[in-house]
Amino acid sequence: MIMCGLLGITVYWAGDLLLDAVWEPLSAWSWILAPVAMLLFLLWRSRLAFQAHPIRPERKALFVIGLANCVTLCRGLFICGLGGFASSPQLQGVLAWVPCIIYASLFAADGLDGLIARACGEDSPAGEVLDHEVDALGVFIAAIVAYQYGRLPAFYVPVGAAYYIFNLAIWLRMKHGKPVYHLRPSRFRRSIGTLQGFSLTLLLAPLINPAGGFWLAVVLTLAVLLSFVKDWMAVIGAHWRLRRRSGA
Numbered sequence: 088m089i090m091c092g093l094l095g096i097t098v099y100w101a102g103d104l105l106l107d108a109v110w111e112p113l114s115a116w117s118w119i120l121a122p123v124a125m126l127l128f129l130l131w132r133s134r135l136a137f138q139a140h141p142i143r144p145e146r147k148a149l150f151v152i153g154l155a156n157c158v159t160l161c162r163g164l165f166i167c168g169l170g171g172f173a174s175s176p177q178l179q180g181v182l183a184w185v186p187c188i189i190y191a192s193l194f195a196a197d198g199l200d201g202l203i204a205r206a207c208g209e210d211s212p213a214g215e216v217l218d219h220e221v222d223a224l225g226v227f228i229a230a231i232v233a234y235q236y237g238r239l240p241a242f243y244v245p246v247g248a249a250y251y252i253f254n255l256a257i258w259l260r261m262k263h264g265k266p267v268y269h270l271r272p273s274r275f276r277r278s279i280g281t282l283q284g285f286s287l288t289l290l291l292a293p294l295i296n297p298a299g300g301f302w303l304a305v306v307l308t309l310a311v312l313l314s315f316v317k318d319w320m321a322v323i324g325a326h327w328r329l330r331r332r333s334g335a
Contacts, residue, residue, distance in 0.1 A: 121174045125167040125228065132220045133160065155203040159217050162193050166225040169193075173228070173235045187291040190229050194284045197222065222280065223250035229287040238290045238300040246308050249315055257322060268324045279314040283307055 172178075172186050197218075230247025233239040245252070261267050286307055290300055319325075 119171060121170045122167045125170045125224065126164065129163045129167060129220065129224055132224075133163075133217055154207055156214050156217055158199060158203055159214065159221055162196060163221040163224065165189060165193055166221060166228060169225075169232060170228040173231045177236055183293045186232055187288060187293075190225065190291050191288045193225060194288060197284075219250070226250070226283060226287065229291060233287060233290040233300070236291075237297055238295055240297075240301050240304050243304040243308060246304075246311050249311055253315055253318070256319070260323070266324060268322055270318055270321055273318070276314055276318065279310050282310060 169186060169189050177183065178185055227247045227250075230239060230244055234241060234244055257267055286303055289295055290303065295303070
């Protein structure tokens, strides 16, 4: 984790030097602060994931946490770098496509770490949780940047943080001693995630006006809320009770 943090700071520092040629030095410094803060948040969440699901490799590996998890963390580094555009002046001309290209590349490479994990035999609960954390942070950061650029309404920013709100609700339920059921993989959830990632890619591109972004945000909000309501019913066991009643 320490090496990942140092690598991230090095990457952001290099990005700051490049942005000095485009922006004023003060704007470039404001860009670097947000990625570092988000990187610290991601590393904190990642540490919790590895503590909850410790990795015990059967054979000696080059990386203690596994090559696939290293790839996931590298995706997280660039996602955190995307957050710097939320606190900096909007790029103009050809450079205005940079946030879109960054997010589109990371979104397209979402399944790469999974392929590496299966090929190297590194499948683990910690890797799945880490992948979810990186994806969720990417959605949240992309929503903030799109809002900052005036392409998304303000009400969608909390929707972009739905993953964290959902996990907070689960934590509160567990703290009060209520049962929490395992959330199984879902094709519907993956479809909504793909729709959201594709839509945010379009919203980060200088193509959609605020009016188009508003209606797209309405559709996405309804879809995301439907997905999380469905998952919440599964977490609290409501769907099992409904099945029992219908069966009776």
